[in-house]
Structure formats: structure tokens, C-alpha cells
Amino acid sequence: MVNFLTLPPIIFNANSLKTQTRNEINSIIMKHIASLLLIFTASAFSLFSQTNNLILFTENGEKFQVVLNGILQNTNPETNVRLTQLPAPNYKCRVIFADTKLGQLDFNVYFQESSEELTMSVKQNKKGEYVSRYVSSIPIASAPPAPANQKIIVYTTVAPEVETVTTTVSHSTTTTQTGSASSGDNVNIHMGVNMNEAGADINIQAGGMNMDDNLVESSTITTTTTHTVTSTTKGPLVVTPAGVDDVKEYHGNIGCPNPMDIADFQMMKQAIQSKDFESTRLSIAKQVLQENCLLAGQVNEILSLFDFENTKLEFAKYAYAYTYDTGNYFKVHEAFEFESSVEELNNYINTKN
Structure with missing residues (x-):
């Protein structure tokens, strides 16, 4: 059994206890502040680093090019495109149809959430006018794989070079020459007939046949001249802002x-x-x-x-x-x-x- 009467007395220093408690509290607070700052920084970085996707397609299969904020995104016209890594919350979009008779369509794109995949369609309304329509919006993490007919395009602020166009023009010149030539065969025929009372005496001398057989010859010469013109267009396609x-x-x-x-x-x-x-x-x-x-x-x-x-x-x-x-x-x-x-x-x- 422990005899508490023999134990040495425990002396408490109030000032030392207060100082120690205050330091511990300050240390805990600083640790929490550091943790909160770290969480906030990570969240902010994650928020601003998150990008969005935009899917555009035509309901009737018309091919088109996409211009975002004045920059051409796809050189070759497509019927279905998925634009990825879009950092801004909204864009001014222009759809340029490959068939120039259809013209182009301007509209705005807004992302309500970060890491969002927005799907929009381009169709004709009852009046035959082309319009854009909202289809769906889902988190990118839940987005399905791209179908086979969908072209995936990574967003760029530098327009791709337009493909080189080579035009070949041919001019043909036809020349016809006409001439004459002789066969060189001469055949002379002399025939004499003598008749007397005793009978008939027929004398035929064939000294040759004198015939000039003139042959006509013609020739055709065709000359073809080819000119090749090559042109390459570079730089961004700029959309003029409304109001100009x-x-x-x-x-x-x-x-x-x-x-x-x-x-x-x-x-x-x-x-x-x-x-x-x-x-x-x-x-x-x-x-x-x-x-x-x-x-x-x-x-x-x-x-x-x-x-x-x-x-x-x-x-x-x-x-x-x-x-x-x-x-x-x-x-x-x-x-x-x-x-x-x-x-x-x-x-x-x-x-x-």
C-alpha cells in the first residue's frame, strides 16, 4: 500500500502552466490555419485548372467547322466534334457549314459547372432556319467513350494551318498537217488491131501502164501545256464582334x-x-x-x-x-x-x- 503521507509534495506553477497552455493552443491554431490554407490553395488550384468539354453535332449530318472566340478549331469539316480542355466558362461559337449555301450559325456557349461536358445539337427549325439546341450536360468523369463518328479536338488558341490547295490547269493545242504523195507506178498500154482479108491480126503491145496514183497524207499534233498554282493560307480565322x-x-x-x-x-x-x-x-x-x-x-x-x-x-x-x-x-x-x-x-x- 502506498503511503501518501510520505510522497513529496507537488508544486504547481500557475504562470508556467498558463504559458505552456497558451503555446499549445497557438501551436494547434497555427496547424489548423496551415491546413486550411493548404486545402484552400488546393481547392482553388483544382477549380481553376478544371476544364470543360463541348460536343456539337448536326442532326441531319451536315458537315461543319467550329470557331471558338474567333479561332478556327478544326480544319476539316465534321458532322460530330468533341472539343476538350476548354478553360473558360463561356465562349462565342460559330458553326461554318461546308456547304456554303447553308451559311453559318452564331451562338453562345455557357458552362454552368466545372468539369462539365455539354452537348448541343445544330438543327433546322420549322422555318428551315438553323438553330442550336441544348441536349444534355453531365460531369466529364461520367462521360461515355466517344463514338466512332466523333472527332476529338483539343481546344487551341492558335488556329491550325489551312490545308495546301493545289490547282492544275491544262491547255491543249491541236495542229493538223495535210500533204500529198505519189505512188511512183507508171503503166503504159498500147493496143493495135490490124485486120486483112486473110484473117484478123491482133497486135497488142504492153509497154507499161502510165498511172499517177496521188495519195493524201494527214497528221495531227496535240500539244498540252500545264500550269500548277499552289496556295497555303495560315493564321487564325477571326470572327468580327457584333456591332462592327x-x-x-x-x-x-x-x-x-x-x-x-x-x-x-x-x-x-x-x-x-x-x-x-x-x-x-x-x-x-x-x-x-x-x-x-x-x-x-x-x-x-x-x-x-x-x-x-x-x-x-x-x-x-x-x-x-x-x-x-x-x-x-x-x-x-x-x-x-x-x-x-x-x-x-x-x-x-x-x-x-
Whole structure:
């Protein structure tokens, strides 16, 4: 048994205990702060290093090229492409059809999440106009393998060189020569007939046949001259921003003068995007329009900032009176998911004209 009375006394130093406790607490706090900073840094790096994929395809198999932010991505036209490693949250996209009669289609692409694979289709609506349509969106980790007919393209900010085009032109010259020649055969025939009372005396002398057989000869000479022209186009394909050529080339009805320049328009989009609520976004968009004028293509970009079909339709109706090129207002049709919304908008416009 331990005799507690014989144990030496334990002396506590309060100041030493406080100092030791404080140091331990500070050490623990610093360790937690370091861990949090490490986690935050890793998360931030992961967030900004994550990229997205974009799949574009035509429903009827039309071949096309893709331009993202003014840079051509695929030299050879395809019917189905998967663009990978897209670092930005949104892009201005242009689809250029291989069949020049079909023209081109401009639209905006927005990624709602990071590491997202967005699929969009290009199709014709009931009016025969080409439009882009949302199909699906899934995490890249869950994306299925690429089908055999899909061309995988890694996003680039440097346009690929356009293939060398060699043109061969041939010119043919035909020359015909005509001449005559003699066969050289001379045949002379002399025939004499003498008849007397005693009988008939026939004398035939064949000294040769004198005949000039003139033969005609002709020859044809064909000369072919070939010229080869080779041309190679290099450098990026640049898409002119809305607001430059759109004004110069437009000659239709004008709804308002002096459309908003590109810099101010970008500020307008940022102001709208900064709000979380749909109603607030709509309110800001209408407020800005009260003192400004937009192009039809810019109205289409604003519509893409709204999530709901009803909001898009409301703003499209409101913005028509503040659109410079009202004759191009069909461009906003691609922002709608349902054909009924397009029809309602057109009916509204008809009441204003």
C-alpha cells in the first residue's frame, strides 16, 4: 500500500502552466490555419485548372467547322466534334457549314459547372432556319467513350494551318498537217488491131501502164501545256464582334439609333450576370435598355443569360423596341427552347409593325 503521507509534495506553477497552455493552443491554431490554407490553395488550384468539354453535332449530318472566340478549331469539316480542355466558362461559337449555301450559325456557349461536358445539337427549325439546341450536360468523369463518328479536338488558341490547295490547269493545242504523195507506178498500154482479108491480126503491145496514183497524207499534233498554282493560307480565322460589320452591312428597318458599343455591352452583360435572382437580372436588363440601343445579335446574347423560357420571352418582347436592326430580329429565335415561344414573339412583333 502506498503511503501518501510520505510522497513529496507537488508544486504547481500557475504562470508556467498558463504559458505552456497558451503555446499549445497557438501551436494547434497555427496547424489548423496551415491546413486550411493548404486545402484552400488546393481547392482553388483544382477549380481553376478544371476544364470543360463541348460536343456539337448536326442532326441531319451536315458537315461543319467550329470557331471558338474567333479561332478556327478544326480544319476539316465534321458532322460530330468533341472539343476538350476548354478553360473558360463561356465562349462565342460559330458553326461554318461546308456547304456554303447553308451559311453559318452564331451562338453562345455557357458552362454552368466545372468539369462539365455539354452537348448541343445544330438543327433546322420549322422555318428551315438553323438553330442550336441544348441536349444534355453531365460531369466529364461520367462521360461515355466517344463514338466512332466523333472527332476529338483539343481546344487551341492558335488556329491550325489551312490545308495546301493545289490547282492544275491544262491547255491543249491541236495542229493538223495535210500533204500529198505519189505512188511512183507508171503503166503504159498500147493496143493495135490490124485486120486483112486473110484473117484478123491482133497486135497488142504492153509497154507499161502510165498511172499517177496521188495519195493524201494527214497528221495531227496535240500539244498540252500545264500550269500548277499552289496556295497555303495560315493564321487564325477571326470572327468580327457584333456591332462592327452588323451596322455597316445592314440596310433594313431601324428601331433605334446608335447601337451600344462592344465595351458597354460587355459591362451590361457583367452587371446582369452578377445577380443571382432571375427577376433582378430581368429588371437590370430592362433598366439599361431604357437609355440604350442593341443589335439583334446582342439581344440574343442577353437572352442566354436567363434560365427560364418565360423570362426570355418577356425580355425579347421588351427589347424589340430598343433594337437597331429589327429586320434581323429572327436571330433571337435560337435562344428559345420551344417553338411556341417563337410564335408568340412573332405575333407580338406583328402587332407592333
